[in-house]
Amino acid sequence: xxxxxxxxxxxxxxxxxxxxxxxxxxxxxxxxxxxxxxxxxxxxxxxxxxxxxxxxxxxxxxxxxxxxxxxxxxxxxxxxxxxxxxxxxxxxxxxxxxxxxxxxxxxxxxxxxxxxxxxxxxxxxxxxxxxxxxxxxxxxxxxxxxxxxxxxxxxxxxxxxxxxxxxxxxxxxxxxxxxxxxxxxxxxxxxxxxxxxxxxxxxxxxxxxxxxxxxxxxxxxxxxxxxxxxxxxxxxxxxxxxxxxxxxxx
Amino acid sequence: xxxxxxxxxxxxxxxxxxxxxxxxxxxxxxxxxxxxxxxxxxxxxxxxxxxxxxxxxxxxxxxxxxxxxxxxxxxxxxxxxxxxxxxxxxxxxxxxxxxxxxxxxxxxxxxxxxxxxxxxxxxxxxxxxxxxxxxxxxxxxxxxxxxxxxxxxxxxxxxxxxxxxxxxxxxxxxxxxxxxxxxxxxxxxxxxxxxxxxxxxxxxxxxxxxxxxxxxxxxxxxxxxxxxxxxxxxxxxxxxxxxxxxxxxxxxxxxxxxxxxxxxxxxxxxxxxxxxxxxxxxxxxxxxxxxxxxxxxxxxxxxxxxxxxxxxxxxxxxxxxxxxxxxxxxxxxxxxxxxxxxxxxxxxxxxxxxxxxxxxxxxxxxxxxxxxxxxxxxxxxxxxxxxxxxxxxxxxxxxxxxxxxxxxxxxxxxxxxxxxxxxxxxxxxxxxxxxxxxxxxxxxxxxxxxxxxxxxxxxxxxxxxxxxxxxxxxxxxxxxxxx
Numbered sequence: 001x002x003x004x005x006x007x008x009x010x011x012x013x014x015x016x017x018x019x020x021x022x023x024x025x026x027x028x029x030x031x032x033x034x035x036x037x038x039x040x041x042x043x044x045x046x047x048x049x050x051x052x053x054x055x056x057x058x059x060x061x062x063x064x065x066x067x068x069x070x071x072x073x074x075x076x077x078x079x080x081x082x083x084x085x086x087x088x089x090x091x092x093x094x095x096x097x098x099x100x101x102x103x104x105x106x107x108x109x110x111x112x113x114x115x116x117x118x119x120x121x122x123x124x125x126x127x128x129x130x131x132x133x134x135x136x137x138x139x140x141x142x143x144x145x146x147x148x149x150x151x152x153x154x155x156x157x158x159x160x161x162x163x164x165x166x167x168x169x170x171x172x173x174x175x176x177x178x179x180x181x182x183x184x185x186x187x188x189x190x191x192x193x194x195x196x197x198x199x200x201x202x203x204x205x206x207x208x209x210x211x212x213x214x215x216x217x218x219x220x221x222x223x224x225x226x227x228x229x230x231x232x233x234x235x236x237x238x239x240x241x242x243x244x245x246x247x248x249x250x
Numbered sequence: 251x252x253x254x255x256x257x258x259x260x261x262x263x264x265x266x267x268x269x270x271x272x273x274x275x276x277x278x279x280x281x282x283x284x285x286x287x288x289x290x291x292x293x294x295x296x297x298x299x300x301x302x303x304x305x306x307x308x309x310x311x312x313x314x315x316x317x318x319x320x321x322x323x324x325x326x327x328x329x330x331x332x333x334x335x336x337x338x339x340x341x342x343x344x345x346x347x348x349x350x351x352x353x354x355x356x357x358x359x360x361x362x363x364x365x366x367x368x369x370x371x372x373x374x375x376x377x378x379x380x381x382x383x384x385x386x387x388x389x390x391x392x393x394x395x396x397x398x399x400x401x402x403x404x405x406x407x408x409x410x411x412x413x414x415x416x417x418x419x420x421x422x423x424x425x426x427x428x429x430x431x432x433x434x435x436x437x438x439x440x441x442x443x444x445x446x447x448x449x450x451x452x453x454x455x456x457x458x459x460x461x462x463x464x465x466x467x468x469x470x471x472x473x474x475x476x477x478x479x480x481x482x483x484x485x486x487x488x489x490x491x492x493x494x495x496x497x498x499x500x501x502x503x504x505x506x507x508x509x510x511x512x513x514x515x516x517x518x519x520x521x522x523x524x525x526x527x528x529x530x531x532x533x534x535x536x537x538x539x540x541x542x543x544x545x546x547x548x549x550x551x552x553x554x555x556x557x558x559x560x561x562x563x564x565x566x567x568x569x570x571x572x573x574x575x576x577x578x579x580x581x582x583x584x585x586x587x588x589x590x591x592x593x594x595x596x597x598x599x600x601x602x603x604x605x606x607x608x609x610x611x612x613x614x615x616x617x618x619x620x621x622x623x624x625x626x627x628x629x630x631x632x633x634x635x636x637x638x639x640x641x642x643x644x645x646x647x648x649x650x651x652x653x654x655x656x657x658x659x660x661x662x663x664x665x666x667x668x669x670x671x672x673x674x675x676x677x678x679x680x681x682x683x684x685x686x687x688x689x690x691x692x693x694x695x696x697x698x699x700x701x702x703x704x705x706x707x708x709x710x711x712x713x714x715x716x717x718x719x720x721x722x723x724x725x726x727x728x729x730x731x732x733x
Contacts, residue, residue: 084566157627202608209618
């Protein structure tokens with residue numbers, strides 16, 4: 001039992017570490033919008049099992065609530081921006097299509113791809129925070145023997161930050177627009193891809209994929225609510241895109 | 251309580267499309283208690299009634315069938331109707347709901363689950379206020395599902411002229427909303443009266459509780475709170491303690507105060523709504539010439555406030571005239587982004603290919619995220635289902651207990667129940683022969699390992715088990731197959 005607990009702690013730290021890495025890779029203005037996993041963990045540790053309604057518990061729930069509020073605010077705000085930007089790009093494409101200015105096409109394409117990337121990162125943001133919440137709630141329940149997890153997660157599933165359908169729809173629209181703007185050509189070599197990774201958005205996406213894969217690789221605490229390992233079609237591409245360590249962006 | 255339920259069902263049948271802004275607002279204020287202080291003080295007082303609250307207002311925000319069918323609604327709102335029971339409004343206070351859940355999870359509340367789910371089921375059918383039905387487009391959906399915006403809550407009750415004594419706030423925002431709100435029909439007034447009567451029965455006890463009243467200010471403004479706001483809220487709340495509709499008055503007024511206070515009203519924009527916005531802006535001569543007031547007037551969206559328009563206009567201007575800045579800093583690294591295309595050209599890969607590559611990785615990430623999300627949803631559903639099964643089995647076992655009784659039985663049953671739990675909730679204990687049929691479920695979810703919580707000794711006891719767990723397992727198995 002003791003060993004199991006230690007391994008669980010290891011796993012927990014790993015999520016914490018991975019979360020931190022993801023945050024470091026994020027766009028700067030996103031960094032403080034992620035889940036304060038460490039803080040929540042500290043609060044859980046402070047909770048004493050026999051006394052369910054202690055101050056520490058109340059603090060935990062309070063922090064949880066404010067975190068969820070934080071996610072919702074940020075998510076909805078970003079969503080709004082993305083809607084605006086997406087529509088703007090569509091408009092510009094229409095205007096440019098008439099004039100066929102090649103350079104402009106390139107610029108619009110770059111912006112569109114970056115917008116696409118940011119939207120995907122927002123979905124990733126949502127997913128990471130959800131995972132963190134689920135994990136911390138699991139810890140909480142384990143610690144207190146309570147049943148906080150299930151009802152809270154149910155609520156979380158309906159929160160704005162988790163309802164990413166609109167963003168996903170916009171993402172797909174982006175993809176189809178890109179396809180129509182840049183019709184299919186020969187597949188690019190993988191070495192060139194490495195240079196692409198300098199772009200922040202792109203790099204963040206790569207990091208997100210890597211993190212996701214690692215998070216799901218295997219867990220010592222598999223349960224009902226654990227996800228299976230990630231199955232990606234193009235694992236080699238991802239491997240070649242991984243940078244050794246992120247260069248801090250100031 | 252039972253009478254209340256019956257009345258509510260009947261009411262639901264009659265006026266399924268009526269609105270319950272009243273109830274929603276009230277309950278929200280009562281339920282959502284973000285402060286830590288509330289937990290300790292209210293726990294002893296509200297063991298049984300608190301749990302009902304989160305469920306009651308939820309449905310108020312649920313879209314009606316016809317609204318859901320509208321194309322302009324963002325799809326993810328539909329689950330609100332599909333689910334019964336624990337549907338929550340998106341915004342008003344996730345904090346509050348979580349907190350309520352904590353209270354209810356700590357205290358025994360089993361018997362309330364059923365009644366409240368019934369309540370929420372009936373409420374699920376309840377539509378948005380009639381004010382909503384006149385709305386066009388996605389804005390309805392947006393605001394109805396984003397109650398964090400105090401204005402949204404504000405104008406709901408505002409339209410309930412018959413019931414609420416909407417106090418004069420003299421606040422521009424509120425006035426604007428009031429002028430835009432639709433006058434309620436007589437029917438709707440009746441509905442709300444009926445509703446508040448029903449609510450009164452259940453909530454008198456609660457309303458008379460000071461603790462709850464004090465907690466309300468926190469509820470309303472989970473974010474930044476001005477003391478001024480809180481005092482307004484509190485004083486009014488105390489006045490209205492005995493009366494349900496009075497509560498709402500207090501809440502309404504305080505909310506409208508909040509609108510002009512620190513909090514920026516929050517709502518969720520959609521592409522359709524944005525299109526409407528853009529049209530209005532263009533009519534006014536472009537984003538530079540257009541003013542928030544003008545745009546607001548042109549858009550004619552109920553519940554949309556000047557604050558929403560203002561902030562949106564600002565974002566819009568940024569996006570149009572400084573596309574590099576609005577690109578979320580990815581373009582701010584000018585040197586890098588400028589280098590990339592040229593770098594790529596030097597090494598023989600053109601911009602198109604570079605873009606395509608980036609797109610590919612991002613696309614993959616998105617696909618994986620979608621898959622992951624679906625999995626997570628299914629896992630939660632499954633968990634809920636299994637939990638339900640377990641509770642059903644518990645009940646069945648308890649019923650069986652009450653029949654023939656021997657001295658040994660209670661202790662046996664309790665262990666059996668634990669084992670049932672082990673089996674039903676952790677079907678991945680592969681060594682258990684009874685569970686082998688459950689592996690189909692587990693395979694759906696993903697590969698599993700041994701659950702740490704399940705003690706190995708439980709498995710040994712399985713063979714010596716009495717009827718109940720086996721039948722429980724069998725029952726669960728059968729049901730799973732049917733599921």
